[in-house]
Amino acid sequence: MNIVFASESDYEYLKERDHHILENLIIPKIRQNQIFILKNDDHVIIxxxxxxxxxxxxxxxxMIWIDAPFRKKGAGKKAVLFWEEEMKKKGFKLVMTSxxxxxxxxxFYRKLGYKDSGCLLLENEPMEILFTKTL
Incomplete structure (x- = not known):
């Protein structure tokens, strides 16, 4: 699997699939290297x-997303470990997700060593579990 920073050429792919981000934030996040693209060994985006x-x-x-045909094959784990290593290289000692x-x-997160660290309750929504991991 290959993991690369998203580029502006990935904008349409992300806009069509990532429905949890405002469209006008995609390009700024790409420019800030806050989105990674995951590709299989055939260089297909997964x-x-x-x-x-x-x-x-x-x-x-x-957000981490693996297309359905590629799930349960280790891509998510590799992506999270890659991200953690990138954050460690930048000097961070703690990471979070939910x-x-x-x-x-x-x-999945607990198996990767993340610890339950709190929750968020929003009206008419399931509880959001916050996780932390020391690097």
């Missing part, structure tokens, strides 16, 4: 990962 900074000082993985309590992703 997903993406997007991050930001919680409290403007702690890396927070906002997922809804009704999503299977919570088990």
């Amino acid at each position: 997903g993406w990962m997007r991050h930001s900074y919680f409290w403007d000082n702690t890396p927070f993985m906002n 997922t809804l309590a009704n999503e299977e992703a919570q088990h």
